[in-house]
Structure formats: C-alpha cells, structure tokens
Amino acid sequence: MLELKNIHKTFNPGTVNEKTALCGLDLKLNEGDFVTVIGGNGAGKSTMLNAIAGVWFVDEGTITIDGDDVTKLPEHKRAKYLGRVFQDPMNGTAATMQIDENLALAARRGKFRSLKKGITAKEMAYFKERLATLDLGLEERMTTKVGLLSGGQRQALTLLMAALVKPRLLLLDEHTAALDPKTAAKVLETTQRIVDADNITTLMITHNMKDAIAHGNRLIMMHEGRIIYDVSGEEKKNLHVSDLLAKFEEASGGAFANDRMMLN
Amino acid sequence: MNIINLFNALPGACAQGLIWGIMAIGVYITYKILDLADLTVDGTMATGGAVCVMMMISGHSVWLSLLVAFIVGCLAGLVTGVLHTALGIPAILAGILTQLGLYSINLRILDNKANQAINVDKYDLLVSLRYIKDVPFYRNTILVVAVIIALLVAVLYWFFGTELGSAIRATGSNHNMSRAQGINTNAMKVIGLILSNGIVAFASGLYAQYQGFADVNAGRGAIVIGLAAVIIADVIFGKIKGNFAFKLASVSFGAIIYYIVLQIVMWLGLNSNDLKLLSAIIVALFLAIPYIKTKYAPKKVVKKGENADA
Numbered sequence: 080m081l082e083l084k085n086i087h088k089t090f091n092p093g094t095v096n097e098k099t100a101l102c103g104l105d106l107k108l109n110e111g112d113f114v115t116v117i118g119g120n121g122a123g124k125s126t127m128l129n130a131i132a133g134v135w136f137v138d139e140g141t142i143t144i145d146g147d148d149v150t151k152l153p154e155h156k157r158a159k160y161l162g163r164v165f166q167d168p169m170n171g172t173a174a175t176m177q178i179d180e181n182l183a184l185a186a187r188r189g190k191f192r193s194l195k196k197g198i199t200a201k202e203m204a205y206f207k208e209r210l211a212t213l214d215l216g217l218e219e220r221m222t223t224k225v226g227l228l229s230g231g232q233r234q235a236l237t238l239l240m241a242a243l244v245k246p247r248l249l250l251l252d253e254h255t256a257a258l259d260p261k262t263a264a265k266v267l268e269t270t271q272r273i274v275d276a277d278n279i280t281t282l283m284i285t286h287n288m289k290d291a292i293a294h295g296n297r298l299i300m301m302h303e304g305r306i307i308y309d310v311s312g313e314e315k316k317n318l319h320v321s322d323l324l325a326k327f328e329e330a331s332g333g334a335f336a337n338d339r340m341m342l343n
Numbered sequence: 344m345n346i347i348n349l350f351n352a353l354p355g356a357c358a359q360g361l362i363w364g365i366m367a368i369g370v371y372i373t374y375k376i377l378d379l380a381d382l383t384v385d386g387t388m389a390t391g392g393a394v395c396v397m398m399m400i401s402g403h404s405v406w407l408s409l410l411v412a413f414i415v416g417c418l419a420g421l422v423t424g425v426l427h428t429a430l431g432i433p434a435i436l437a438g439i440l441t442q443l444g445l446y447s448i449n450l451r452i453l454d455n456k457a458n459q460a461i462n463v464d465k466y467d468l469l470v471s472l473r474y475i476k477d478v479p480f481y482r483n484t485i486l487v488v489a490v491i492i493a494l495l496v497a498v499l500y501w502f503f504g505t506e507l508g509s510a511i512r513a514t515g516s517n518h519n520m521s522r523a524q525g526i527n528t529n530a531m532k533v534i535g536l537i538l539s540n541g542i543v544a545f546a547s548g549l550y551a552q553y554q555g556f557a558d559v560n561a562g563r564g565a566i567v568i569g570l571a572a573v574i575i576a577d578v579i580f581g582k583i584k585g586n587f588a589f590k591l592a593s594v595s596f597g598a599i600i601y602y603i604v605l606q607i608v609m610w611l612g613l614n615s616n617d618l619k620l621l622s623a624i625i626v627a628l629f630l631a632i633p634y635i636k637t638k639y640a641p642k643k644v645v646k647k648g649e650n651a652d653a
C-alpha cells in the first residue's frame with residue numbers, strides 16, 4: 080500500500096551543514112502492516128516519516144500510497160491519506176482550542192472546509208462516544224482547552240484524532256518518548272487498541288527495543304539513511320533485545336552508539 | 344485643568360475609541376488569532392479613508408464608498424499575504440513593504456494631496472465629530488458605531504465558528520498540527536490578512552468621515568493603537584471567562600479605554616505631540632510583561648514547588 084522507491088534527501092546541500100539523511104531508501108508496506116522502526120540517533124527515522132508526510136519534498140525517488148503517486152503533493156494535501164502523532168505532545172493538537180474543536184478539525188481531514196458549521200450537534204455526540212473509549216474522562220471535559228491537558232492526555236487525544244477518519248497509513252514518531260513510563264505504557268496500549276480496531280496500516284518509530292519487538296508484525300532497523308534490517312512474522316516474534324544490539328553493531332561496525340536505546 | 348473640559352471631551356473620546364475599536368478587531372484577527380504581526384494596517388488605515396472620501400466627493404453613496412474601501416483594504420491584505428506565503432518574505436517585512444507601497448498609492452487616490460476634506464454640511468456622512476451632540480439619537484455617532492461593532496462581532500463570531508474559520512484559528516494555534524489535519528495554512532493566513540485589512544480599511548473610512556478629512560498620514564502608528572486596544576482588553580477582560588464574541592467586543596472596549604486615557608493624559612497637560620511616545624512605551628511594557636513573567640517567575644515556582652499558577 081505504501082511504497083518508497085530510492086528516496087534521497089540531503090539537508091542544507093552545498094553548505095558546511097550539509098547532511099544526507101536518506102540515501103536510497105526503499106520500503107514497501109502491505110495493507111494492515113504494523114511496522115516498528117528502530118535505529119540510532121540521526122539514522123533518518125524521523126526524516127523517513129517526514130518524507131512520507133510531505134513536510135518537504137524529497138530530492139529523488141517516488142512515494143506512492145495505494146497506487147497514488149504523492150511525491151509532489153504538498154503536506155496538507157497528503158493529510159487525507161495520513162494520521163500522524165508526533166514526539167512532542169504539544170505538536171499534535173491546537174492548545175488554544177477546545178477538545179471538541181480539535182476533534183472537529185480532525186473529522187474534516189482531507190475534506191473541503193466550507194462555511195458550514197465547524198462542529199455539529201451530531202458530531203458532539205459521536206466525539207463524546209469516541210473520547211469515552213480512551214478511558215481518561217475526557218468525554219466530560221469536551222469544552223476544555225487542550226492546552227490544559229497533560230502530555231499523556233494530549234497524546235491519547237492526538238491518536239484519537241489521527242484515527243477519527245480512518246487513515247490509509249498511521250505515522251507515529253516516538254509518540255511515547257516524552258511521557259513518563261506509566262503514561263507511555265498506557266498510550267502505547269491505546270495505540271494498539273486503535274490500530275487493531277480499524278486494522279490501520281502503521282509505521283511506529285520507537286527507541287524502546289522491547290516495545291519494538293512486542294508490537295507490530297514487522298520490524299525495521301535504520302542506519303545512515305537506509306534500512307539495514309527488516310524482519311517479520313515468526314522471526315520477529317522470537318527476537319530478543321540482544322539480537323537487535325548485535326545486528327546494530329554488525330551494521331555500524333562499532334559499539335551501539337545510541338545511549339537512549341541502551342537504557343532499555 | 345477644569346474637570347468640565349475633560350467631561351466634555353469624553354463623548355468624543357468614546358466615539359474615536361469605538362472607530363479605532365473596529366480597527367483593533369482587525370488587528371485582533373492577525374495578531375491574536377493568526378499569531379502574525381501585520382504592519383500593513385499602517386497603510387490601510389489611511390487607504391480606507393482616502394478611498395471613501397474620494398468616492399463620496401465624486402458623488403457615490405456613503406455605503407458604497409465604505410464597501411469599496413473595505414474591498415481595497417482586502418486587496419492590500421492579499422498583497423501582504425502573497426508576499427509572505429507564496430514568496431516567503433517574513434510577515435513583518437511583507438507588511439512593511441505593502442505599507443510603504445500604499446503610501447504612494449494613497450497619495451494617488453487623494454489626487455496627490457496630503458489630505459482631502461469632506462464637508463459634513465455638504466455630504467451625507469454616516470459619522471462625524473458634529474454628530475456627537477445635538478443630533479437625533481439614531482444619528483449619534485457613538486450609537487451608529489456601536490451598532491456597526493455589534494454587527495461586525497456577530498458576523499465574525501459566526502465566521503470563526505465555521506469549518507473555514509476554525510481552520511484559520513487552528514493555523515494560528517499550531518500550524519504543524521493544522522497541516523497534518525489537511526489545512527492549507529498558507530491559504531488560511533492569506534484569508535486572515537485579507538479579512539483583517541478589509542476591516543481596518545472600513546474603520547479608516549469611518550474615521551475619515553468622523554474627522555472630516557482623509558489624510559495620507561492617518562495610519563501612522565495605527566498598529567500600535569490597535570495592539571494597545573488588544574492588550575488593554577486582554578489585561579482588563581482577559582480573566583473573565585467569556586466566549587469569542589465577548590473577546591472581540593472587549594477589544595473595542597480596549598480601544599475606548601485607550602482613548603479615554605489619552606484624553607485624561609492630555610487634560611493633565613501632556614502635549615499631544617508626545618502621545619505617540621507614550622503609546623509606544625505603554626505597548627512595549629505590556630508586550631514585555633508575558634516574557635518577563637515566563638523568564639523570571641517560573642524559577643521561583645519550580646524551586647519552592649508551590650502551586651503553579653504563574
């Protein structure tokens with residue numbers, strides 16, 4: 080359903096800050112895949128997700144989603160295919176707007192925004208129902224400004240928003256990394272539930288190798304702008320953290336450099 | 344320093360404040376809703392008056408003249424919007440460029456004169472200095488402008504509640520999130536700038552009638568007055584939990600308060616030439632307050648672990 084072909088991306092070309100973040104990246108996802116993505120700092124994981132989302136255009140290569148070539152489509156037009164949750168809980172919601180208003184914005188993802196009412200009574204009832212599934216009591220606080228919610232609540236809400244209109248592909252960029260361990264576990268559980276409920280094709284970056292092994296049907300490891308390891312099915316289920324560390328050392332030809340990952 | 348003089352000046356201050364209140368509502372759209380500082384308004388605050396007065400002089404009705412003033416203001420906003428979004432010029436600079444260009448255009452509209460008078464006795468004006476006292480109540484400028492503000496607030500309240508209006512608010516709140524939700528943030532910024540400058544030019548049209556002339560310098564420092572009104576409204580009414588319509592209306596109260604304070608300061612003997620300096624200082628102080636608060640207050644809170652209402 081998603082196909083990345085020979086993607087290249089270099090930041091600040093021709094300057095001292097030149098940095099090739101993706102070089103010849105290829106990736107093909109099948110419908111319903113839940114792929115976890117790991118790799119060291121600067122491996123190009125976020126860059127890959129941003130390339131798919133269209134935050135900027137890639138230098139080379141093509142991106143197709145369900146057969147549509149989106150390579151040249153600007154970010155806001157690609158949004159109709161994608162649900163996204165970011166690492167920073169501040170990023171996924173409009174803090175100065177109410178919970179219901181945020182959901183109403185998400186309900187119109189990929190649709191033309193006219194002079195019709197921004198939020199209808201019928202929608203309110205539906206949002207309330209959906210919020211209740213998060214089990215955070217947010218359904219009682221629909222008119223609260225999102226800025227007053229905790230990081231975990233905001234990430235859960237962002238997840239709900241991302242899946243409110245079923246996306247062809249859900250992009251999660253370390254969306255639990257900024258949360259405390261207990262909240263992170265809860266948000267991850269919510270993620271799994273939302274993905275399962277609609278069988279949403281998902282790409283999830285995480286720096287937690289245990290999570291990467293425990294979730295999804297496929298795991299990819301990135302290094303220097305390429306995918307260096309790709310496992311799925313039974314093989315993935317039987318992985319251990321030590322296997323991943325060994326794999327990484329083999330590829331990078333040195334000790335595992337990402338201290339954030341070592342901790343897990 | 345006769346207090347009677349001050350009281351006599353207050354209705355005029357109210358009327359001026361209300362007209363600038365309309366202008367400030369325009370500034371509110373860019374500054375508060377879109378989080379853009381748009382300096383175009385220093386130009387459009389003269390353009391609207393120039394268009395309105397010249398049209399009335401050439402025989403058009405006051406409403407048509409105001410409508411065209413509004414449309415010309417919208418065009419100025421469109422120019423700034425395109426400079427900013429399509430051509431990547433920082434918003435402040437884009438506004439300054441349009442404003443500078445407008446100066447020449449304003450002079451042309453005014454037939455190469457620095458100002459053009461419009462006689463209240465010869466033309467059927469909607470508002471005027473002369474319509475403050477001794478006119479039937481329905482012709483009273485304060486009432487007329489108050490009604491216009493009420494209508495404007497109602498229309499904006501509706502608009503910002505629509506799908507499109509919500510998308511504009513979202514753009515100002517978080518443009519990353521907005522794009523992820525499929526909102527064309529550049530288009531939203533352009534629409535906001537168009538609407539804002541249209542409203543400012545409309546206010547300018549009223550202000551020229553009120554004063555009895557259109558002036559090429561009418562907009563000098565307009566952004567500061569607009570911001571002052573927005574900030575005063577925030578400081579005085581910000582704590583009151585009101586809906587969006589209340590927020591917009593409070594901006595026009597902010598402008599009235601600004602003009603009344605100016606009257607008092609002048610009554611106390613300050614030279615009217617010093618007013619711009621005073622306004623600049625006041626606005627600078629209020630703009631700095633949030634920064635000073637976040638820079639110096641949180642440390643205390645974190646150390647002592649007290650309630651975090653700072």
Ligand SMILES: Nc1ncnc2c1ncn2[C@@H]1O[C@H](COP(=O)(O)OP(=O)(O)OP(=O)(O)O)[C@@H](O)[C@H]1O
Nearest residue numbers: 090091098100118119120121122123124125126127
């Ligand atoms: N917008 C940008 N401008 C310049 N350089 C960038 C930009 N985005 C990413 N980079 C660079 O590209 C490289 C890949 O970054 P990326 O954010 O994709 O890494 P990552 O795998 O997500 O790492 P992390 O685990 O730290 O999030 C890094 O060297 C980074 O500094």
Ligand SMILES: [Mg+2]
Nearest residue numbers: 124125126252
């Ligand atoms: Mg990253």
